[in-house]
Amino acid sequence: MKAYELHPHIFLSDWNNPNIALVKGKGMYQWDVHGNEYIDSCSGAVNVGLGYGREDMAEVLKKQAIELSYLTRFTSVPPILDECSELMAEFTGMDRFFMTSGGSEANEMAFRIAKAYWFNMGYPTKNKIMSRWLSYHGNTYATACAGGNLARKNDMAAYAVDDGHINAPTCYHCPYHKTCETCNFECANELEDALINRGPSNYAAFLMEPIGGTTTAAMTPPEGYFKRIKEICDKYDLLIIADEVLAGYGRAGKPMSIDWFGIQPDIASLAKCISGGYFPVGAVAVNKRVSEAFQKVGHYYAGFTWAGNPIACAVTIENTKIIQRENLLENVNLQGDYLKSELIKMRDRHPLIGDVRGKGLLIGVELVKDHATRTCLPNEQRALAKVMQAGYANGVILEAASGKMKRGLEGEAILLAPYFSITRAETDLLLERLDAIFTMAEKQIDFN
Ligand SMILES: Cc1ncc(COP(=O)(O)O)c(C=O)c1O
Numbered sequence: 001m002k003a004y005e006l007h008p009h010i011f012l013s014d015w016n017n018p019n020i021a022l023v024k025g026k027g028m029y030q031w032d033v034h035g036n037e038y039i040d041s042c043s044g045a046v047n048v049g050l051g052y053g054r055e056d057m058a059e060v061l062k063k064q065a066i067e068l069s070y071l072t073r074f075t076s077v078p079p080i081l082d083e084c085s086e087l088m089a090e091f092t093g094m095d096r097f098f099m100t101s102g103g104s105e106a107n108e109m110a111f112r113i114a115k116a117y118w119f120n121m122g123y124p125t126k127n128k129i130m131s132r133w134l135s136y137h138g139n140t141y142a143t144a145c146a147g148g149n150l151a152r153k154n155d156m157a158a159y160a161v162d163d164g165h166i167n168a169p170t171c172y173h174c175p176y177h178k179t180c181e182t183c184n185f186e187c188a189n190e191l192e193d194a195l196i197n198r199g200p201s202n203y204a205a206f207l208m209e210p211i212g213g214t215t216t217a218a219m220t221p222p223e224g225y226f227k228r229i230k231e232i233c234d235k236y237d238l239l240i241i242a243d244e245v246l247a248g249y250g251r252a253g254k255p256m257s258i259d260w261f262g263i264q265p266d267i268a269s270l271a272k273c274i275s276g277g278y279f280p281v282g283a284v285a286v287n288k289r290v291s292e293a294f295q296k297v298g299h300y301y302a303g304f305t306w307a308g309n310p311i312a313c314a315v316t317i318e319n320t321k322i323i324q325r326e327n328l329l330e331n332v333n334l335q336g337d338y339l340k341s342e343l344i345k346m347r348d349r350h351p352l353i354g355d356v357r358g359k360g361l362l363i364g365v366e367l368v369k370d371h372a373t374r375t376c377l378p379n380e381q382r383a384l385a386k387v388m389q390a391g392y393a394n395g396v397i398l399e400a401a402s403g404k405m406k407r408g409l410e411g412e413a414i415l416l417a418p419y420f421s422i423t424r425a426e427t428d429l430l431l432e433r434l435d436a437i438f439t440m441a442e443k444q445i446d447f448n
Contacts, residue, residue, distance in 0.1 A: 020032045020036070020038070020392065020397075021033045022038075024052075024053075025040070025048075025051075025052025025053055026051075026052050026053040027051040027052060027053065027419065027421070027426075028040055028041075028043075028051055028052075028418050028419050028422055028426055028430075029052070030052065030397065036395070037395055038392075038395050038396060038397050039395060039396045039397070039418075039426075039429065039430055039433060040052075040397050040418070040419075041391075041396050041397060041398055041399070041416050041417070041418055041430060042397065042398060042399030042415060042416065042417045042418075043273075043277065043417050043418060043419050044277055045272070045399075046213065046214070046246050046251065046272055046273075046362075046399065046415070046417045047271075047272035047273055047275075047277045048276070048277025048419060049249070049250060049251065049272075049273035049276050049277055049319070049323075049328075049419060049420045050276035050277060050278070050319060050322060050419060050420065050421070051277075051419035051420075051421055052277075052419075054276070054278075056318065056322070057276060057278045057315065057318060057319070058278075060278075060314050060315060060317075060318040061278060061279065061311060061314070061315060063314070064080075064310055064311045064313075064314035064315075065311055067310075068080075068310050069310065069311060070309060070310065071308075071309075071310055072303075072305070073303060073307065073308045074303060078308065078310060078313075080310050080313045080314060080317070081099070081308045081310075081313050083313070083317060084097075084099070084313035084314075084316050084317050085097040087316075087317055087320045087321070088270075088274075088283065088285065088316070088320065089285075091249075091255050091320055091323075091324075092248075092249075092255045092256050092268070092270075092285060093255070093256075093259075093264065094256075094264075094268060094285035094286065094287055095285075095286055095287050095288045095290075095291040096285070096286050096291040097283045097284070097285050097286075098113075098283065098284050098302060098307065099281065099282070099283050099307045099308040099309075099312060099313070100271070100281075100282035100283060100284065100304060100307055101280050101281065101282060101304060101306045101307070101309075101312075102271050102280055102281075102282045103137075103138055103243075103245030103246075103269060103270075103271035103272060103282050104137070104138025104139055104140040104143045104282075105138075105140070105282055105304060105307075106245060106269035106270060106271055106282035106283060106284045107137045107138050107140075107142075107143045107146070107207075107241075107243060107245070107269045107284075108138070108140055108142055108143060109269075109284040109302060110205075110207075110241045110243075110267045110268075110269045110284045111129050111142055111143075111146070111204075111205075111207075111241075112302070113267055113284065113286060113290065113294075113300075114129065114204040114205035114239045114241060114266075114267060115127045115204045116294075116300060117204070117239060117290055117293055117294070118204050120293060120294070120296075120297045121293065123201070123237075125201055125202055126201060126202065126203060126204045126237070127202070127204050128163040128164070128198075128202050128203050128204060129146055129163050129203075129204060129205050129206075129207050129241070130163060130164050130165070130166065130191065130194060130195070130198075130203055130205070130206050130207070130238070131146045131147070131148060131163070131164075131165050131166075131206070131207040131208065132148050132165055132166055132167065132168040132207075132208050133148035133165045133166070133167055133168055133408060134148050134149060134168045134170065134212070134215050134216050134219075134403050134404075134405065134408060135147055135148040135149065135165075135168065135207075135208060135209055135212075135215060135216075135243075136148075136149050136152060136209070136213060136214060136215045136403075137207065137209075137243050137245075138245075141157065141160070141161075142161065144157065144158040145157075145158055145159065145160055145161040145162065145163070146161075146163065146207055148165045148168070148215075148408075149215040149403045149408075150404065150408040151402060151403065151404065152215075152403075163203075164194055164198055166187065166190040166191050166194050167187045167190055168187065168208075168212070168216060168219060169187050169188070169219065169221040169222065169225050170187075170216065170219055170405050170406070171183075171219075171221075171222060172354070172355040172357070172366060172374060172405065173374065173376075173405055173406040173407070173411060174187075175187065175407060180222060183222060185222075185224060185225055185228040187225075188225050188228040188229050188232070189228065189232075191206060191229060191232045191233075192232045192235075192236075195232070195236050195238070200236035200237065200238070203236065203238050204238065204239060205238055205239040205240065205241045205266070205267070206229065206232075206233055206238050206239075206240055206241065207241040207243060208229075208241075208242070208243065209242075209243045209244075209245075209246065209247060209257075210226070210242050210243075210244070210247060210256070210257040210258035210260070210261065211247040211252050211257040211260070211358065211359055211362060212247075212364070213245075213246035213247060213362075213401075213415070214246070214399060214400075214401050214402075214403070214415055215401060215402075215403030216364070216401065216403055216405055216413075217357070217358075217364025217365070217366065217401035217403075217405070217413035217414065217415045218247075218252075218357050218358030218359070218362045218363055218364035218415060219357065219364065219405070220260075220357050220358060220359060221261070223261075225261070226258070226261040226262070226263050227261075227262075227263075230263050239266040239267060239290070240263070240265045240266050240267070241265060241266070241267045241268070241269070242256065242257075242258045242265035242267070242268045242269075243268075243269050244256045244257060244258070244268045244269060244270050245269050245270065245271040245272055245282070246272055246362075247362055248268065248270050248272075248273070248274075249270055249272065249273040249274045249323075250273055250323050250328060250329055250332060250360070250420060251272070251273050251332070251360060251361060251362050251417065251420075252332075252358070252359040252360040252361075252362045253329060253332045253333040253336055253359050253360025253361070253362075254329070254359075254360070255329075256268060256270075257359065257362075260359055264287055265287070266286065266287050266289055266290050267284060267285065267286050267287075267290060268284070268285045269282065269283075269284050269285075270282060270283045270284070270285060271283070273319075273420075274316055274319065275312065275315045275316050275319055276315070276318075276319035276322065278315050278319070279311060279312050279315040279316075280312070281312040281315065281316050283316075323420070326421065328420040328421060329360075329420075331420060331421060331422070332360040332361045332420050333360055335361065335418075335422050335423075335424065335427050336358070336359065336360040336361045336362070336363065338424070338427055339361070339363055339416065339418075339427050339430070339431070340356055340357075340358065340363050342427075342431050343356045343363065343365060343431070343434070344356050346431070346434070346435060346438070347371060350435075350438040350439070350442065351368075351369075351370070351371070351442065351447055352367050352368065352383070352387075352438050352441060352442050352445065353365060353366075353367070353368070353371065353438065354366035354367060354368030354371045354374065355368075355371075355374075361416075361417055361418055361419075361420065361422070362415070362416075362417050363415070363416040363417070364401060364413050364414070364415050364416075365413055365414050365415075365416065366405065366411065366412070366413040367383045367384060367387060367412050367413060367414070369447055370447075376406050376410040376411045376412075377410075377412070377445065378410070379410055381445055381446065383412055383441065383445055384400050384402055384412035384413075384414070386441045386444045386445060387414060387437060387438070387441045388400055388414075389441075390436075390437040390438075390440040390441040391437050393437075393440065394433045394436045394437050394440065395433060396430070396433045396434070396437060398414045398415075398416075398437075399414060399415040399416070399417065400412075400414060400415075401413040401414060401415045416430075418430065
C-alpha cells in the first residue's frame with residue numbers, strides 16, 4: 001500500500017510502526033483488516049473513555065448533524081453550548097468554559113487567558129508560564145515550548161520560548177535522592193527558587209499535569225505536594241493551570257485529576273475523554289476568580305471556526321450524562337484499584353516490572369532492570385520496544401511512555417488506560433495477556 005500520510009512520528013521506530021490496519025472496534029476490542037483481535041489497553045490515545053461502537057453516541061452524532069451541524073458563536077447564542085457548559089460546570093466544579101477542538105488548543109487558550117488576566121489587572125509584565133520538566137502539553141508552538149519531554153522537543157522551535165521549567169515530582173527517581181519519609185517537597189520548593197531568580201513579576205501562571213500522562217506514565221505527586229505549590233503560587237501571585245487533557249474528565253477516577261489533591265485550579269484544560277472519544281473536542285475552564293475578572297473587563301477576543309460546534313456539544317453532553325448515569329467513575333476506581341493491585345502482585349514474578357502507580361484507570365508500569373535498586377534498563381536494551389512488540393504478538397495494543405522518567409535520560413514505561421466500562425472479566429483477560437507479554441519481553445532482555 002502506498003503511504004500518502006506523513007506519520008506523526010517522523011523517525012519511525014518499530015513499536016510505533018506496528019503495521020496493523022485497524023478497521024473495527026467494540027468496547028475495549030479492536031480488529032484489523034485480517035480479523036485479528038486486539039485489546040485496546042490505552043483507549044486510542046487515552047481518549048476513547050466510552051469504548052468503541054456505542055450506538056447511543058452514534059445516534060447523538062447523527063441527530064445533531066441533521067438538526068444543526070454548525071453555527072458560529074459570533075453570530076448566535078447557541079442553547080446547546082449553554083447546556084454543554086452548564087453540565088461541564090456541574091461535573092467539574094469550574095465556572096465558565098470555552099470550547100476548542102482539542103487539548104493543544106485548550107492549553108493555548110489557557111496561556112492566553114492567564115496572561116490576559118494579569119494584563120487586565122494592570123500587570124502587563126506578568127506574562128510568562130512556568131512549567132515542569134517531563135511534561136507534555138501539546139504540539140502547537142507555545143504548548144511545545146511549555147512542554148518538558150526532551151524526546152518531544154527535538155526541533156529548535158520547541159525551545160523558542162523558554163519561560164522556565166522545574167523538576168517534576170518523579171518520586172520513584174527522586175532528583176533529590178529523597179524517600180517518602182525524608183521528602184520535604186524539594187521539587188515543589190524549586191518553584192519558589194525559580195520565581196525568585198527569574199522575577200515573580202514576570203510570571204502569570206504555573207502549569208502542570210496533576211497526574212502525568214504519556215511522558216511520566218501516571219506520575220502521581222505525594223500528599224502535600226500541591227499544598228506547597230498553592231502556597232507558593234499565592235505568595236507570588238501566580239494562577240494555577242491544570243492540564244487535565246489526559247488525566248481529566250473521569251480518566252483518573254475523578255472529574256478532574258487535581259481533585260485528588262484538594263485544590264481547585266484557576267484554569268483547567270480539558271479534551272480527550274470529554275467526548276468519550278467520539279468527536280474532536282476540548283475546552284478551557286476557568287474558576288470564579290478568573291471568570292469574574294473577565295466579566296468586569298467585558299470583552300476578550302477569542303474564537304476558532306470549530307469552537308463550540310453543536311455536534312461537539314451534543315457529544316460532550318451525552319458523554320457526561322453517560323458517565324453519570326452509568327456510575328462510570330465508580331467503575332473506573334473499582335477496576336483501576338484492582339488492576340493496579342494485581343500488577344503489583346505480578347511484580348513478584350516479573351523482574352521487568354518496577355513502579356506501578358496512578359489513579360483510577362490511568363496506571364503506569366515502569367520497566368526496570370532491578371526494582372529493589374530502581375535501576376533502569378539501559379536505553380540500548382530497547383525494553384519498551386520489546387514490550388510493545390510482545391503486546392501486538394499477544395493481542396494487546398499498549399501505550400508507550402517514553403519520556404525517560406529518570407531526569408530525562410533513562411527510564412521507560414507503559415501506560416494502561418482501558419475504557420471506563422471495563423468489567424472484572426475483561427480486566428482479568430487484560431492481566432492474563434500482560435503476564436504473557438512480560439514473560440515474552442523478559443526472554444529478550446539481558447538483566448545482567
Ligand atoms: C497532558 C496533555 N496535554 C495536551 C495534549 C494535547 O492534546 P491534543 O493532542 O488534543 O492537541 C495531550 C495529548 O496527548 C496531553 O496528553
